[in-house]
Amino acid sequence: MTDTRSHPAPLIDLEDFFADPEFAVPTISPDGTRIAYLAPAYGRRNVWVRGIDETHDDAVCVTNDARRGITTYHWTDDPRWLLYLQDTDGNEDWHLHRVDLDAPDEPAVDLTPLAPGSRVAGVDPLPSVPGSVLVTMNERPLNFDTFRIDVATGTTTLLHEQDDPTATLLLDNEGEPVFHTALAADGTLEVSAWDAGTGRKRLLHRMGGAEHPMSIQPQLVTADGKGLLVGSYQDSDDLRLVRIDRETGAESVVAAVPGQSLDFTGMMLPGVLPPPVYTSRRTGEVLAARFVGDRPHIEIVDPRFAEVYAALEKLSDGVLGTLSSDESGQRWVATFGHDREPGVTWFYDHATGESRELFRPHSHLPPAALAPMTPVSFPARDGLPLHAFLTLPVGIEPRGLPLVLHVHGGPWAHDSWGFDSTAQFLANRGHAVLQVNFRGSSGYGRRHITAAIGEFAGAMHDDLIDAVDWAVGQGYADPDRIGIYGGSYGGYAALVATTVTPDRFAAAVDYVGISDLANFMRTLPPFTRAFTVNNWLRYVGDPDDPDAEADMLARSPITMVDRIRTPLLVAQGANDARVVQAESDNIVASLRERGVPVEYLLAEDEGHGFENPENRLRLYRAIERHFAEHLGGRSADRTA
Numbered sequence: 006m007t008d009t010r011s012h013p014a015p016l017i018d019l020e021d022f023f024a025d026p027e028f029a030v031p032t033i034s035p036d037g038t039r040i041a042y043l044a045p046a047y048g049r050r051n052v053w054v055r056g057i058d059e060t061h062d063d064a065v066c067v068t069n070d071a072r073r074g075i076t077t078y079h080w081t082d083d084p085r086w087l088l089y090l091q092d093t094d095g096n097e098d099w100h101l102h103r104v105d106l107d108a109p110d111e112p113a114v115d116l117t118p119l120a121p122g123s124r125v126a127g128v129d130p131l132p133s134v135p136g137s138v139l140v141t142m143n144e145r146p147l148n149f150d151t152f153r154i155d156v157a158t159g160t161t162t163l164l165h166e167q168d169d170p171t172a173t174l175l176l177d178n179e180g181e182p183v184f185h186t187a188l189a190a191d192g193t194l195e196v197s198a199w200d201a202g203t204g205r206k207r208l209l210h211r212m213g214g215a216e217h218p219m220s221i222q223p224q225l226v227t228a229d230g231k232g233l234l235v236g237s238y239q240d241s242d243d244l245r246l247v248r249i250d251r252e253t254g255a256e257s258v259v260a261a262v263p264g265q266s267l268d269f270t271g272m273m274l275p276g277v278l279p280p281p282v283y284t285s286r287r288t289g290e291v292l293a294a295r296f297v298g299d300r301p302h303i304e305i306v307d308p309r310f311a312e313v314y315a316a317l318e319k320l321s322d323g324v325l326g327t328l329s330s331d332e333s334g335q336r337w338v339a340t341f342g343h344d345r346e347p348g349v350t351w352f353y354d355h356a357t358g359e360s361r362e363l364f365r366p367h368s369h370l371p372p373a374a375l376a377p378m379t380p381v382s383f384p385a386r387d388g389l390p391l392h393a394f395l396t397l398p399v400g401i402e403p404r405g406l407p408l409v410l411h412v413h414g415g416p417w418a419h420d421s422w423g424f425d426s427t428a429q430f431l432a433n434r435g436h437a438v439l440q441v442n443f444r445g446s447s448g449y450g451r452r453h454i455t456a457a458i459g460e461f462a463g464a465m466h467d468d469l470i471d472a473v474d475w476a477v478g479q480g481y482a483d484p485d486r487i488g489i490y491g492g493s494y495g496g497y498a499a500l501v502a503t504t505v506t507p508d509r510f511a512a513a514v515d516y517v518g519i520s521d522l523a524n525f526m527r528t529l530p531p532f533t534r535a536f537t538v539n540n541w542l543r544y545v546g547d548p549d550d551p552d553a554e555a556d557m558l559a560r561s562p563i564t565m566v567d568r569i570r571t572p573l574l575v576a577q578g579a580n581d582a583r584v585v586q587a588e589s590d591n592i593v594a595s596l597r598e599r600g601v602p603v604e605y606l607l608a609e610d611e612g613h614g615f616e617n618p619e620n621r622l623r624l625y626r627a628i629e630r631h632f633a634e635h636l637g638g639r640s641a642d643r644t645a
Contacts, residue, residue: 013399016433021367023426023618023621025050025074027045028364030076030277032338033329035082036332037333041078044061047071050074050075051066051070052067052078057336068104073616077277079128082130082132082135083136086103086105088103094610095581095610097124100119103159116156122531131180136155139151139153146532149167150163150166152164172186175225178226178289183201184196186224188539192214192539194213195210196211213539215455215539215544217539218543220539223269234249242451245258246291246306260291268447279342280295281295283310287332292307293310297447300380301324312355316353317353320339323342323349323423324423325342326340327339337353337354342422342423342424345424346424347366376429380392381393383471385444389453394421396432398432406436406482406486407435407437407483408488411428411490411491413494415446416443416465418447420440434633435637439482443457444456445457461544462560473487486636492517494519496515497515499515500513500519500520500569500592503573504568512636515576515589516576518575522545522557574603574628578611579610579611
């Protein structure tokens with residue numbers, strides 16, 4: 006028998022995992038002649054454009070941001086202009102900028118010179134008015150209104166004003182409002198037909214509540230303007246894609262997969278993450294929908310798209326990720342999710358059958374040295390089924406390993422099969438990595454998500470402990486070498502682990518995590534308050550209620566900080582608009598007053614997560630040292 010312990014995968018440079026990808030977020034132009042994408046320039050992610058038959062050597066960098074990487078950009082209907090969003094050092098005050106593709110060296114123009122605290126929340130095409138885009142933004146800090154912006158001149162016209170901060174007017178392809186949605190005081194979503202002539206609404210449907218902590222997702226007007234597409238559980242435990250008729254309010258199922266739920270997480274970063282619903286660029290008709298599973302599942306809706314999808318499937322053994330086409334639906338650019346070959350991008354011409362690989366975002370990462378992400382499942386102590394993903398080091402016997410419990414944020418997000426740079430990095434350093442979709446995670450049904458109500462630092466934490474016990478019981482993990490790492494809610498979970506169960510973990514990393522639930526809720530941006538009824542208020546409590554506040558403090562690591570003795574690394578962005586710097590400062594100050602060692606990384610030019618490459622590299626070098634010292638494994642300084 007071969008001794009697998011003597012053949013570990015080669016140590017991969019940290020930079021290969023966490024430097025900006027060589028290529029990312031590709032899209033094809035409306036006329037099908039050009040491709041845009043993100044690639045490094047000036048030390049940051051910038052937008053590049055090249056001809057459909059050209060290579061990166063022929064591409065032109067059309068943005069010039071040397072301060073912060075760009076994540077989101079948009080083609081326009083005029084081949085001269087391209088738009089992108091940018092904030093200031095991670096503060097999430099997004100502005101919309103215009104780039105002249107005929108003069109890419111000219112400075113970008115800020116089309117939305119907003120006051121601090123206001124931001125652009127959405128950008129959509131407006132086919133009925135060529136040269137214009139629809140922009141949703143809060144010039145009034147508490148209210149998001151809809152504006153039409155002339156791209157060439159920057160002229161901004163208010164179209165629809167919203168006095169109810171929870172309300173949204175949904176427009177058809179002509180830019181006319183046809184639906185109105187708003188949250189009622191009890192958290193249900195009221196869906197109404199909107200009469201643009203009279204400005205009146207007619208209630209069609211009430212739906213949702215706590216099972217929709219991130220609001221009803223998606224909310225998309227159908228191509229004909231006569232229906233609204235939403236995610237709905239109806240009488241099922243599974244989230245379905247449902248159409249609400251504008252005349253009758255009747256529901257009809259557009260896409261459903263028994264035992265699987267619609268994956269709406271792509272709505273959190275449209276254009277960058279895979280969408281819940283793939284639609285035609287030209288007509289807006291639904292092509293397919295994405296569902297959560299051990300591997301994401303693509304459910305075909307439009308039979309005409311089935312032939313295109315069959316051809317795309319042959320290009321990769323991964324799962325379809327982002328997808329764009331020209332207006333004709335002939336030329337396509339597709340990315341694929343894969344655990345060991347991340348984000349490989351292909352071009353496909355449906356008219357000719359031609360296909361070719363365009364680029365690989367991480368060409369320096371050898372797939373053979375990366376670890377498979379394996380779906381696993383086990384019951385929580387109360388019987389709730391838990392789904393997780395296990396990543397084991399390549400070439401090392403999977404017995405008695407140091408294990409890192411990698412906890413996702415949200416908490417209403419979920420881990421899914423695909424490339425995870427943190428998991429792969431930790432596995433390459435000799436750690437087993439376990440990512441569990443604890444109760445409250447989206448994608449696993451109504452019962453699973455609502456089982457988290459009132460369970461912060463309770464059953465949600467028990468699920469994590471049960472996951473660790475499963476890994477130990479299976480023989481994968483050494484019970485004396487367990488670490489925990491997470492960002493945002495995951496950072497809170499890491500702090501809870503060190504306070505509620507201080508003897509279970511040998512090391513912990515809190516990355517932009519919450520330490521005081523009441524202070525966290527009080528310091529959220531003011532405009533978010535109206536949207537917390539189905540998430541933080543329902544799942545945790547109202548900090549203005551003395552009894553709820555007392556319960557929140559009892560579930561807050563800051564009130565149990567005297568229990569912390571686990572070696573702790575804390576990382577925070579100074580401009581974080583969601584989890585303010587005080588959440589980390591207070592934990593660190595309290596530990597240092599007691600003489601408890603804690604490493605604190607504070608990035609002055611970051612927000613809710615480190616985007617600049619030098620900050621990411623600094624963070625993960627610290628994580629590498631931290632886990633190597635306290636858990637063992639391998640590092641650049643230690644290979645044993």
